[in-house]
Amino acid sequence: MKPVDNMQAAQGVNAARWAISAIFLLNGAGIGLWAAHVPVVQARAGIDTGVLGFLLLTIAGGAIAAMPLSGWLSGRWGTRPVALGSAWLFALTSALLMNVDGVTALFVAAFAFGASNGVLDVSMNANAAEVEAARGVPTMSSFHGFFSLGGLLGAALGGLVIGAGWGDGRGALAAGVIIALAVALAARFVFRVPPQGAAGHSHFALPRGPALFLGLLGLLCFAVEGALVDWSALLLTERTRAEPASAALGYSAFSVAMAACRFAGDRLVLRFGASRLMVFGGLGMFGGLLLAVLSTNFALSALGFALIGVSAANVVPLIFAAAARMPGMSAGGGLATVATLGYAGLLMAPPLLGSIAAHTNIAVALGLLSLSGLVIAANAGIVKRMG
Structure with missing residues (x-):
């Protein structure tokens, strides 16, 4: 178009x-x-x-x-x-x-x-x-x-x-x-585009090639986001001895930072490009999680969660935008294929992290999850290739 x-x-x-x-x-x-x-x-x-x-x-x-x-x-x-x-x-x-x-x-x-x-x-x-x-x-x-x-x-x-x-x-x-x-x-104002079934595959397809890589990157990002929902407050109570009411502020810092940076994301894509923004996002997620799990100071750990929000804010939008542009598939078909694999991260992360934490502690589990950011950064170029 x-x-x-x-x-x-x-x-x-x-x-x-x-x-x-x-x-x-x-x-x-x-x-x-x-x-x-x-x-x-x-x-x-x-x-x-x-x-x-x-x-x-x-x-x-x-x-x-x-x-x-x-x-x-x-x-x-x-x-x-x-x-x-x-x-x-x-x-x-x-x-x-x-x-x-x-x-x-x-x-x-x-x-x-x-x-x-x-x-x-x-x-x-x-x-x-x-x-x-x-x-x-x-x-x-x-x-x-x-x-x-x-x-x-x-x-x-x-x-x-x-x-x-x-x-x-x-x-x-x-x-x-x-x-x-x-x-x-x-x-009445929602955009009308003729169905694309004739122009490309409109159905869900098993992820392979670019779709598989996009889906896996989405899975890792959603795993980090889901982990913060379930484990951020517990991490703060264990590592910083924060009261439960105060520990909830860790996830709030992540959420507010993410919402604010998503509104700035489109301008950042224009200025720096999708690939560079993905690299920044992955490295920031890695650094933010490490700061949150290594620090025993409440303010520094909360700052780590805020850094994750800033960094992860535009990763999923970039992945979804690339999925909608996959050759040979309609926008809906490409998004369904990538999003289904991506959202599996929300299902898999909590029990997997819980199992790791049961044998070690939640700081170790989240520390291992921080490696997801490095994987995202290393494969950032795929969003540019879909352009």
Whole structure:
């Protein structure tokens, strides 16, 4: 697709940019809202932490299972209807997950929530890649910035809702309705591109060649991000003797730094190029994790987490943008193939790190994970070759 020259068409592409940005924001908000409700849902369902772990695994499993379907649907029907349909389904399932009673119903709702999020994740990224191609300038990082911002807003909203006594599901239901209505308002502006099934493979394919390398790089980056969700607070309490309330600030430093740097990412790509930004990202992830695990000072460890956020912020957007440009595949098909392997890092990292930590300690486990940054830096050139 060539950059748009006609003024009217350019205005349409600009409107499409903000429309899909809104969907990224709403998706992040829904996930942030769920994160805030996890303890409330656990208490209401009467499940222990072991069962809760399986519930979270079910959500991730639903997402990974549905991602290949999203690539096929996007190639067959186009990214716009799939992104909109899955966004509405996401609004419904997010409200359902935080309102159901009974363990069986909770697990069914968790799988549906994960599946709708998996389809939405691939299709909205594919649509964003089409908008980026139409604009002719890097844009993907800003889309992921809106997702990160949405996560922060959703978590904050969840805290307010629960504090106001609406944690019984009423707040989540109201948020689901708002998300659905907001998607409806954005729908008319979401970018339309004819289905690409005839021009290239629209389906999921087993990763090989460039797709395999991109997927593995995505897996390593998601493994680092997932590890910080599960283990950053524990690391700070063990290494720096921080109180639990203070230890939570480590992940907050990572999240805020990541959100801020994603909004600057597109300008950084233009100035330094995708390959150099990937090298910086990998080396920064390596250095940040080492600083976090080696330091016994709370401020230095938190600074390490912030450095990881700054460095990792644009790695996944660059990988996804490259996946959408893979020769012989539609944007949705390429993203489904790479994202499915990448998101497996979220499934594999927590139990693997837990096993290593059980035989050593969490600092050693995260220290080994820091080597992922070096692998990402060493293979950064692949994002340029996909251009």
